[in-house]
Amino acid sequence: MIKLSINGIEVEVEQGTTLLEAAKFLGINIPTLCYNDGLSPYGACRLCVVEIRDGTASKMVSSCTYPATEGLKVFTHTESVLKARKMVIELHLATCPGSKIIQDLASKHGVRQVRFKQEYEDCINCGLCVRICEEQMMAKAIGFVGRGDKRHITTPFDIKSDVCRLCGGCMYICPACQLRCHGPNVQEEGAICNACLNLEPPCVDYFDDQMCYMDPCVVCEQAADRIPKSER
Amino acid sequence: MEQTKLDEIISANGNNRKSIIPVLQEIQATYNYLPKEELQYISEKMDIPLIELFSIASFYSSFSLTPRGKHLVQVCLGTACHVRGAHRVLDESKKRLQIEPDETTDDQQFTLKTVNCLGACALGPIVVIDNDYHGNTRAQKVNAILAQYKSVNNNGNDTTE
Structure with missing residues (x-):
């Protein structure tokens, strides 16, 4: 057993546990995007960053891939962590504003601006589809091809793969291409929606700042269309 | 390339994951590029998913998937x-x-x-x-x-x- 402290709380976990799992065990919520319980951790989205401190030195690590070590001091919600997370969401939003999951994360974490060059990609290279295809569907039909800014996900030779069984697992798990944000503000400059944020929550579950995170709720999106922009 | 030649290349380098790159290099040296059929054949023969070979071939710039000149x-x-x-x-x-x-x-x-x-x-x-x-x-x-x-x-x- 390994002893470590998360946000000052002592916890004992088994060898090989990741920081994310240890935090989850304590009920500490760390947002994730490319993490899935049934798949191997990948550390692509960087949303799960936490701060680990050793004396006065501190560094940021992705909690989904960092193994718990003896005496480690982990802080999941320090100011610099929250700032880094906001920046990560902002970067994702600049890449792929059409994703409802990313737009929801932006609303939830108070991202109100995108300071980067706006792109309209359909993929954030999180690798979830590649992993579900390999690890759960045992197919290995798709994978990363190319490198650098040309790295993308496709089948061999960009043609239908012989080993693909059209199970749809890749589309089911995709945070970007499946569930699209149809909010009213996505097409505008800056491509940040935040529409759900400004509406009376029609859902049962809501937060103090009137945000709905029913999954997927979408009622607010439909309502947003009927409310004049000046009143939002 | 005849399949016997490909079999030779595979047996010379060893039929395992760490010999993927040497095998690809030999095919590249023979053809000046990596033909699709050859990749499919060694994928079956070495029991390595085709996408893995394709990822490697597209990652390294010394490999080419289109025919190269002399x-x-x-x-x-x-x-x-x-x-x-x-x-x-x-x-x-x-x-x-x-x-x-x-x-x-x-x-x-x-x-x-x-x-x-x-x-x-x-x-x-x-x-x-x-x-x-x-x-x-x-x-x-x-x-x-x-x-x-x-x-x-x-x-x-x-x-x-």
Whole structure:
């Protein structure tokens, strides 16, 4: 057993546990995007960053891939962590504003601006589809091809793969291409929606700042269309 | 390539994951590129998913998935070459060969590629054709350098034809 402290709380976990799992065990919520319980951790989205401190030195690590070590001091919600997370969401939003999951994360974490060059990609290279295809569907039909800014996900030779069984697992798990944000503000400059944020929550579950995170709720999106922009 | 040759390559390098790159290198050396059928065959033979071979082949720039010409012309655009006018050398090469980077001439003789550093910065701007280093290249010299390879080809072609 390994002893470590998360946000000052002592916890004992088994060898090989990741920081994310240890935090989850304590009920500490760390947002994730490319993490899935049934798949191997990948550390692509960087949303799960936490701060680990050793004396006065501190560094940021992705909690989904960092193994718990003896005496480690982990802080999941320090100011610099929250700032880094906001920046990560902002970067994702600049890449792929059409994703409802990313737009929801932006609303939830108070991202109100995108300071980067706006792109309209359909993929954030999180690798979830590649992993579900390999690890759960045992197919290995798709994978990363190319490198650098040309790295993308496709089948061999960009043609239908012989080993693909059209199970749809890749589309089911995709945070970007499946569930699209149809909010009213996505097409505008800056491509940040935040529409759900400004509406009376029609859902049962809501937060103090009137945000709905029913999954997927979408009622607010439909309502947003009927409310004049000046009143939002 | 006949399948026996591919089998030989696989058995010579060992039928395991760590021999993927040597196997691909040998196929690349034989064909000057990695043909689809060969990749499919070794994928089956070595029991490695095709996508994995495709990922590796597309990752390393020394592998090519499209046929390459007989001579590979690499124009260095690294920092040192760049400041010494590598772009003018590249423009001249494009004009002489009438192709863009990563393309092959119609007669399958030359493939033009740009690279980011060849580690011979003191010789910049540098052009590497096959394994010959042509240092201190100027745009004016490009035609003469290319001509050396053209003449060799023509002789070679004459004998084969």
